[in-house]
Amino acid sequence: MKLFDLTLKLNGFPLEKAKGALPKIVSFSEDEFSVYLENKKDEILQYHLQNNTFYKNLIDNKSIENWADIPVMRKIHFQKPLQERLSKGYTKKNVYINKTSGSSGDPFVFAKDKFCHALIWANIMRRFHWYGIDFNHSLQARFYGMPLDFIANKKLRIKDFLSHRYRFNIFDFSEEAMCRMLRKFQNTKFDYINGYTGSIVLLAKFLQKKQLFLSDICPTLKVCIVTSEMLFDDDKKLLKDRFNIPIINEYGSAELDIIALESPEGVWRVNSETLFVEILDEHDRVLPYGQEGRIVVTSLYNKAHPMIRYEVGDIGILDEKSTLQHPILKKLIGRTNDVAVLPSGKKSPGMTFYSITKKLFDDDGNVKEFVITQTKTDTFEIDYVSENELTEIEISTIKKVLDQFLETGLIYHFNRKDFIERSKSGKLKQFKSLV
DSSP states (O other): OOHHHHHHHHTTOOHHHHHHHHHHHHTOOHHHHHHHHHHHHHHHHHHHHHHOHHHHHHHTTOOOSSGGGSOOBOGGGGOSOGGGGSOTTOOTTSEEEEEOOOTTSOOOEEEEEHHHHHHHHHHHHHHHGGGTOOTTTOOEEEEOOOOOSHHHHHHHHHHHHHTTEEEOOTTOOSHHHHHHHHHHHHHSOOOEEEEEHHHHHHHHHHHHHTTOOHHHHOTTOOEEEEESSOOOHHHHHHHHHHHOSOEEEEEEETTTEEEEEEOTTSSEEEOOSSEEEEEEOTTSOBOOTTOEEEEEEEESSOOSSOOSSEEEEEEEEEOTTOOSSSOEEEEEEEETTOEEEOTTSOEEEHHHHHHHHHHHHTTTSOEEEEEEEEEETTEEEEEEEESSOOOHHHHHHHHHHHHHHSOTTOEEEEEEOSSOOOOTTSOOOOEEEOO
16 A cells, blocks of 8 residues: 555645656756746746735835846745735645744744645655655655654654654664664664764764674665765765665755755756755855855745745855756755854854864764854854763864864863753754854
């Protein structure tokens, strides 16, 4: 029985209609796709101008002669009741509703019309099929957050069962909990792993510590797809070594869709089927392929709620080899709000701190997790979980390297913790600035 398909259909999502529409989109020639894209962009813009008071007020009678004239939507614009943001004819009863995790600092509730949501799932199914994954039959080992209160947790467990997946508790990575995880893998024929990068990396580190390989414990595994948090080269190498299966990068946004998924050829194929992705500079001007800027996305099918030139909150680069039909995400650099302003005025992406410190910490495998918080212009708190406390010599070495890459005179406080506090969603925000 196709439980996954059936669940979507029973909830009113026209999956068969979506599955019928998708092959037409992916079969266009380059020229046909260019015409299709321009038509869809104009169609979704005009629809919301005519049917969505919230969006019409946001535009505020601005003169729009071409696409670049359309104002960029930001998360702060959505800080008002959902009902005020829905298009004519849509209510909370006839749309799909969810909320963002708040990892960007501005959480909000969003909606998608039912055809849009069905088309998103049809496209996700198509892309996951690149790796032999069938949502109706392939069993997923899921590393996402979950509510811990009894009733909400049981409801989610039922949903997971119908979606053919088992959800692990990512709020507990004690040795006892990790051993339970491995026993579950040993006794279950999982086909693939999907979930937050940081949580899955912790599992790999535990396997390394125990000198074990997940492919030996659960030989049915085919692929591991990580998402939501940055995957560093060293972590990817560790995952490949300890899992012995392909490690695939996914980049997505709950309020939109999968934005890019690494293909079997090893490139991040941007979702051009349901989205239009642009890279903008600080003045909202479109940058050419190959240049770094803010990622801005348009949902081409969401009629219930406008997501037009919506700033996701990330910085990235589209590859020079990109085309309208086949854009490629060359690099995902980090979040736009994770930037440290140093005493000299120099701006440094928070991921720079994280990358440098991570490399230093990983040399001996002692430090398992850490987060960095800028509390003042010149002061940073580094909380870490480790088997052994860092020595003064180790801390001194780390400070010297940070001085070389950033600037001298910065103050670092190292705080050993029993565990790192995660957000309610289970994500680990690796760098944040309070300045």
